[in-house]
Amino acid sequence: MLAAFYSLHLLVEVSEKKRIYSYEELTQKVMGKKVGFILELSILLFTYGTIVAYMMVIGDTLPPFIRLILFGTQDTPTSTFASVLTSRAFIMTFFVTIVVFPLSMLRNISSLRYTSLLGFLSITYLVLMITLRSLQRIYSPSDGDSASSGTTRGEDSGADHVVWLEMGSNLFLSAPIILYGFSNHVNIFAIRRELRNPTLARTDQVIGGTNAIVFVLFLLVGMFGYLQFREKTDGNILNNYPTSDIAMQTGALAITLTVVLNIPLRLLSLHRILGLKG
Amino acid sequence: MNVNTAEGDEGPLLNQGEEGIELEVVEGANKPALEESEGERGEELFERRKSPRDAQRDDDGNDDAMEEGEVEYQMDAVAGADTTGWARVKSNLNWLAARIVPPGTVGSSIFELLGATLGAGCLSLPSAIKDAGILGGTCYKSYRFTFTQLIFVRIGIFDFGDVGGILFFAFVGGG
Numbered sequence: 001m002l003a004a005f006y007s008l009h010l011l012v013e014v015s016e017k018k019r020i021y022s023y024e025e026l027t028q029k030v031m032g033k034k035v036g037f038i039l040e041l042s043i044l045l046f047t048y049g050t051i052v053a054y055m056m057v058i059g060d061t062l063p064p065f066i067r068l069i070l071f072g073t074q075d076t077p078t079s080t081f082a083s084v085l086t087s088r089a090f091i092m093t094f095f096v097t098i099v100v101f102p103l104s105m106l107r108n109i110s111s112l113r114y115t116s117l118l119g120f121l122s123i124t125y126l127v128l129m130i131t132l133r134s135l136q137r138i139y140s141p142s143d144g145d146s147a148s149s150g151t152t153r154g155e156d157s158g159a160d161h162v163v164w165l166e167m168g169s170n171l172f173l174s175a176p177i178i179l180y181g182f183s184n185h186v187n188i189f190a191i192r193r194e195l196r197n198p199t200l201a202r203t204d205q206v207i208g209g210t211n212a213i214v215f216v217l218f219l220l221v222g223m224f225g226y227l228q229f230r231e232k233t234d235g236n237i238l239n240n241y242p243t244s245d246i247a248m249q250t251g252a253l254a255i256t257l258t259v260v261l262n263i264p265l266r267l268l269s270l271h272r273i274l275g276l277k278g
Numbered sequence: 279m280n281v282n283t284a285e286g287d288e289g290p291l292l293n294q295g296e297e298g299i300e301l302e303v304v305e306g307a308n309k310p311a312l313e314e315s316e317g318e319r320g321e322e323l324f325e326r327r328k329s330p331r332d333a334q335r336d337d338d339g340n341d342d343a344m345e346e347g348e349v350e351y352q353m354d355a356v357a358g359a360d361t362t363g364w365a366r367v368k369s370n371l372n373w374l375a376a377r378i379v380p381p382g383t384v385g386s387s388i389f390e391l392l393g394a395t396l397g398a399g400c401l402s403l404p405s406a407i408k409d410a411g412i413l414g415g416t417c418y419k420s421y422r423f424t425f426t427q428l429i430f431v432r433i434g435i436f437d438f439g440d441v442g443g444i445l446f447f448a449f450v451g452g453g
Binding site for chain 1: 375378379381382383384386387388389390391392393394395396397398399400401402403404405406407408410411412
């Protein structure tokens, strides 16, 4: 959190000194065109990876819901048509074509401005639910087991010990995930442009407030998510919860909606780099 | 005439008559474009009611110009002035959203930066903690701080250009 705050503060301070208010232009100015090109390539790959991850979340979350709505069961339907209709690949393709693609071509995306608030509320709800479920398991293990029985999803692992420090190669695998969590440097200039009276002190308030909230939310979801499932923790924590857990699945739907509405915003930086807009 | 209130206490209703509304012309960047498209009616609509906050601004001698959110809100009023239904609903929603998260404030900027920061990545954090251990995961969170402290404080460099000079010596100077 401190690192993110410090690096964001430095970015804003340097931009003030150089009178440059774009992440890419600032990099080109202080580090040269070649490094600027490397940065743009990094942003391009970063955004591409983010969107792929978002699509995977959609593919993980929506199929059980759609099966439930259309066929009244969360299991894979027996008929070929129904199984294709509710398959992961079909649903991801459908959402990209029908929802994400038109949204990404909006001339004016100001109507998506309040999705940030929606996203924050969705993730806060999800974090609180994960914390609650974990605390329920810690203080009444039998309740937690019964809530998650009957499926490979949601298996608690009370017998596993807590790993305090892992020194193996997995330590390096987790690095990008955790460090990625505080990556908002590309957006700070655009947000600062919209800030009224954008002094360095007020910008620091924005950066500090954001990072403090992110740190608390990440600490809660990381610690309590891990403490509940331990060695059985999935790469997507939502996969650990049974589809019968309505509260968690509601949170999953909310975050999926957030992700869908977030993709057009993420695509903006791609458009800018590729010269497709502005 | 129906006019939206940007900051007024009476809310976003578009049904009030012209009588009793005290108006002032606002000097805004969008005004010429509006006049072109709407003519005199546009000019008339690009006005707002004086609110206590406006009066206070005038007294303070600052922030006379209409703020961004207010401009957008009034543009909605223009769009919905001669229509009902969806335009009015949209205008009311915009008013409500602007009341909850006033644009341009520290609070709204925090929400916007949160929107850019929070995402599906948090769903993988428990797995990352599993791989790194609880202490390992926490240590990663302070990794950047340690790294930047080492460069910016210990070595005594406080500028990205200088850092670039060290890290990417061969590339710097291309600009």
